[in-house]
Amino acid sequence: MLTEEQLLAAPEDDYMNDAQLEFFRNLLLTQAEEVKESLANARAQLASFENEPDELDKASIEEERRMALRFLDRQTKLLPKIMESIKRIDEDDYGFCSVTGEPIGVKRLLLRPTATLCAEEKQRQELKERNYRDA
Template sequence: MNATATALPTEQEMLSAPADEYMSPAQLAFFRNRLQDEMNQLLENAHETTTHLQENEATPDPSDRASVEEEHTLELRVRDRERKLLKKIEEAIARIDTGDYGWCEETGEPIGIGRLLARPTATLCLEAQERREKLKKMHGG
């Protein structure tokens, strides 16, 4: 297999692709690669956090200890958000496998390359997302 056959399209090529190429094998490979890279980065961050928390030794000074605890709390909060994102990434990769990736789960319409480049885990087209957010605001959510 030569290098051009395995080369992924660029973002620009993705954005300028004709509509009939939407979610083609090359585009799906592009998004799978992007999602996998993001997943690997999140897993690496989690490992670094675990190592960092294990390495930190207790300090006798109460104000230093409070600073360290605050830092740990913030770090754990970030990791919790990343853990939730990791689940969304896994779900997006599963949608690639089932052929549902790139299609709005509410309307069945294309989500759009631009939106997926900005947010590869998106499950709704922009219109459906905006409708959902308006409903949440109306119901105090």
């Protein structure tokens, strides 16, 4: 299996070859397991919160609960993205922008393996959203 260094050193014309796809599949499968484990831990943490009679303790516990719920929400949204990325690998569609069809790039995929947009398209969409909000 490729290392991250070998992946980054690969020529651009060999983009998303079988070895690279295997690297990202393994990375995504590992992330999926980590997310499932963290979801189980977050759910257990939420279940363990008790009602405290002391107002200060209540506020502290409520803040911890809110943070746990935000974490749970983010992780719950991440898992389907990971599974969709694995599906894109199976369909030989992984690593290419869903809008332009251009390569997303190995560096970007290492930072965000679930990316579906190339950096340029992501910037265009963010700019469009910013302009829409400001209007």
